[in-house]
Amino acid sequence: MTDNLKQQLKALIIDKLGLEDITPADIGDDTALFADDGLELGLAIQKAYNFPMENDAQTLRDHFYSVNTLAAWIETKQGQAHAG
Numbered sequence: 001m002t003d004n005l006k007q008q009l010k011a012l013i014i015d016k017l018g019l020e021d022i023t024p025a026d027i028g029d030d031t032a033l034f035a036d037d038g039l040e041l042g043l044a045i046q047k048a049y050n051f052p053m054e055n056d057a058q059t060l061r062d063h064f065y066s067v068n069t070l071a072a073w074i075e076t077k078q079g080q081a082h083a084g
Contacts, residue, residue, distance in 0.1 A: 001068065001071045001072055001075060002071070002075075005071045005074065005075065006029060006067050006068070006071050007024055008048075009045075009067050009070055009071055009074075010024035010027045010067060011024055012041075012044055012045070012048060013027065013033065013041060013067075014027075016041055016044040017041065027067060028066075028067075029066060029067045029068045030066045030067075030068055031066055031067070032065060032066060033064055033065065033066060033067070033070070041064065042060065042064070045070070045074070049074050049077065049078070051077045051078075051081060
């Protein structure tokens, strides 16, 4: 997993959720990102990385658990797109 992707995700999270007093360094790679509300962030990820989201809420919650899980999922999706 690239540190660059993690930094991009942290910046996207801060920007899309309007977290003005937060820096990327404040978000741990394994820190839970949120509990229930991820729609805005999900749409931002879908647009930024150009792939559709799964419809299963539990699967999405698993992917969006932390920066590490989100980065791993994006890298997997990007690998699938390049392979197909």
